[in-house]
Amino acid sequence: MRFGLRQEFVIGGYKPADPNFESILVGYYETRRLFYAGKVRAGFTAHLRAEVFAHIKPLEQPDCPFVNLPNRQSKTSRWGEGVTPEDMKTLRWVKPRVVAEASFVEWTWDGNLRHAAFVGLRKDKRTSDGRRDT
Numbered sequence: 001m002r003f004g005l006r007q008e009f010v011i012g013g014y015k016p017a018d019p020n021f022e023s024i025l026v027g028y029y030e031t032r033r034l035f036y037a038g039k040v041r042a043g044f045t046a047h048l049r050a051e052v053f054a055h056i057k058p059l060e061q062p063d064c065p066f067v068n069l070p071n072r073q074s075k076t077s078r079w080g081e082g083v084t085p086e087d088m089k090t091l092r093w094v095k096p097r098v099v100a101e102a103s104f105v106e107w108t109w110d111g112n113l114r115h116a117a118f119v120g121l122r123k124d125k126r127t128s129d130g131r132r133d134t
Contacts, residue, residue, distance in 0.1 A: 004103040008122050009037055010096045010130035011056055012065040020053035024118070025083075025091065026100060027066050028132040036066040036083065037132070038113030040102050052100070052121065059094040071110075082112070099125040 009026035012034055016022070023041040027034045044052070070085045083091070101119040108114050122129075 004105065004117075005133075006101060006103045006119060007133050008099050008101050008125050008130050009040075010034060010127045011052075011094060011098045011100055012036070012096045013091050013093045014053075014056060015039065015090065016092055020049050020057075021092075024052065024056070024100065025066070026102060026113075026116075027096070028130050029128060030132065033067045034065050034096050035111075035132075036069050036071060037111070038104075038116050040100070040113075040116045040118050042116070043103075043118030048118065048120075052098075052118075055098050055121065056094045059097055061093050061095050064088065064091075064093050065096045071112075082110075096127055099123075099127055099130055 009028055011024050012027050013025040014021040023039040025036065026038060026040055027036045069083050070088055071082050099122040101122050102116045103119055104113040104116040106114050
């Protein structure tokens with residue numbers, strides 16, 4: 001049995017797929033800078049994907065809001081997935097204004113989420129609440 005951790009994160013981008021997205025890219029604030037934490041693919045129904053997309057699509061911007069991307073040369077590690085310079089060309093960036101809650105197994109050694117799943121949007125939270133729990 002897996003014991004999941006849960007935390008609020010700020011959505012800073014997404015990987016596009018028809019009709020909306022394959023995954024969202026989430027992060028947390030540390031000293032006013034947004035750090036990438038991981039991709040969230042699991043936990044979405046078609047309805048939830050459409051709802052999240054309706055919130056983030058109008059916030060698209062050309063620049064990556066994460067201060068630590070690209071974060072590695074290798075695409076994947078054993079437990080987490082990095083973002084390569086090649087990936088950066090296909091990802092879409094959004095103004096970090098939407099907070100999502102995600103569950104995950106653990107933080108990897110390189111600071112990414114392991115097995116993250118979407119729990120829900122947190123309209124009651126401010127983006128400044130998206131800080132890494134210790």
